[in-house]
Amino acid sequence: MKEEHIKQLITANPFHGTACLDPRCKGILLILIGFSSYFSGGEAVSFALMLISAIFISFGNGMGWAAKMLTAYVITAYLNALLRYISIPVFSVIMSVFGVTLLKLIPIAMMGCWVLKTTYMDDLMVSFQRIHLPQSVTIPLIVMFRFIPTLRIEYGMIRDTMKIRGICDTLREKITHPLSTVEYILIPLLMRCLKVTDELAASGTTRGLELEEKRYALNPVSFSPLEWIVTISWAFFLSALLLLGQTTLGNIILWRV
Incomplete structure (x- = not known):
């Protein structure tokens, strides 16, 4: 009985929801979100990307982190909007570029930190080995x-x-x-x-990180149909956002002061 209890404690997974996705799926999503964040156009499209990403990680042990980053994004966006009313040579341009860059980086930082917090190293090593x-x-x-x-x-x-x-x-x-x-x-x-x-x-x-033998993990590591559905859904969603950014939606000014 004691051995069974110890086994349950070792194999217990504190993560739930989207946090239980395969590390390869999380890595693909991080790359897709990073690519979309940098190439998305328009305030409405960028905020939609940030909002959906925050909701996604909220369903996987990341509600508090998502709320903090979403608040930081909104505050940064409003501060960046204030620069429209400030016309100081050089300074206004530098701060505007800095603000836009920060808005592009926040979704990537939010997703990256969430991946770090919800991924076991053993699972990551096994997943890397399986993609050779x-x-x-x-x-x-x-x-x-x-x-x-x-x-x-x-x-x-x-x-x-x-x-x-x-x-x-x-x-x-x-x-x-x-x-x-x-x-x-x-x-x-x-x-x-x-x-x-x-x-x-x-x-x-x-x-034994340098060993090339087959590795195993306590948690099941597999790119199941669920991971395929999540990856394909995100790919379609991000593609739609990039296309919408090229339309009139990309010209919508969302943050007004």
Whole structure:
């Protein structure tokens, strides 16, 4: 009975809905959304892409993250709309380009972080092996997927250390005291990055990342008909958005101040 309970704890999957999709399906969707985000035209079309993407990840352990990114998108869009009423040479152009680029990146960042949070490394390794990716591509991708969450943990530990020492770590302090930000945050973070890379390399060697034998995962990894339906549906939807962006819908001004 105890062994069965341990087995259930090991094989229990905390993810549900769209988070349970095959890692290959998530990767394809990330590429499609990134391509569509950069080449979509018009405010209405771009917002439709952002909204549908947020709804999609909300059904897969990403409701809170989707709400945050959707709010950030709307705020950025309104701030970018304010630039229409500001005519400062050079500055207005630079900020306008920066705002548009940020609006293009938000859907990609939202989807990418969701994929990182809802994908197990073992499942990702198995899925890469099944599409016959070479080791020279698989290993850097796996290390990158593990490096980003680890870096976030390290940043949290640095912030905790700053609180213990009574050092304020607010956005205002970071802006008004840039040298202190470099001293207390960036330099320790860079030092930790060097150690983390060595630790991840040692961990990868221990786990046998360089071995070419067939790999297995606790969770079933297969590109089922559901993944095909989701991928094809997204491909048709994004193609329709790109086509609509070339029509009069692409000229609709959605954000007015």
